Amino acid sequence: MNVTSVQTLALRWTAEEFLLLDQTLLPKQEVWLKIETRAQMVEAIKSLRVRGAPLIGVSACLFIAYRALKRPSLSELRQDALAVREARPTAVNLMNNIDQLLKHFNSHEELIEEALRIFTEDQTLCKNMSNYGAGLINDGDSILTHCNTGSLATAGAGTALGAIKKAHQQGKKIHVYVDETRPLLQGARLTTWELAKENIPFTLITDSMAAFLMKQGKISKAFVGCDRIAVNGDFANKIGTYSVAALCYLHKIPFYVVGPRTTVDPKCTHGDLIPIEERTSAEVIGFHSSLESVSWAPESTRVYNPSFDVTPNAYVTAWILDHKIITHENIGELCSQ
């Protein structure tokens, strides 16, 4: 593979530099961060400057490949890889992609080639999931989505949002209801930004409005992404996803989860075993970025801030993977490639 540069909406990689679009500043500012050190990469992942399960894994591998171009020892690069692997605990793509990369540490060239293959593979996985997912979207659908699952979360078009974009490209008249996605507002800040770029009609709602919209008949189906799928089909995704799934079940609305094979964890038999990231109280007490800082609860307020929840398999209509659609009839095939 003779690739010398790659670029997506969220990252740029060349022999000279590795840049990440700082997603904490979107949609107000588009600032590209130069990532040069292990500490900078770990910080970027932990702070959600780069985020979304597939993109965390892919960008971690591209960072190692960028470092490899500077020819440090392979053992130093291994330390980099192990450090970034631990940056966030829930999205298994990070561990899956880094473990895959570690199998190719025989030479600098080999690991660079493998990182680029992982990048290209994610683009292909997105394409395939988008095609499968779009097949389940009808002309006239209004679709609820949660968090951000598009090009800011993957190396390609996205998972759930990829399917939505594909349906729009196919000429289907759709409308997207975007959950704001408290506390870090990935829906309000990022999904709206992506949908506007694609000219896809959308309406932003607060997370707590979904039930009422369903009761009003405004939602025909829900599409979400995932951070880790267990063998029995339980899956972790951004906090609030479980509520969407339970509400869909109550209102008899199809609920689809879209994810690539890199999000499946064959070692995890059920959802209770998925490690759930807990984040700081500051994220719930207010909103803080380098552009603005506001608190609406007393600073001393006790907070519980799990960043993800686990949706039980019973609430899922179908799991849209990159190679097939899984339903309750063939759920045993979730882990087969």
Ligand code: MRU
């Ligand atoms: O904390 P984040 O923003 O990294 O969480 C992202 C999500 O939960 C997405 O829904 C998930 O990664 C699937 S994205 C393709």
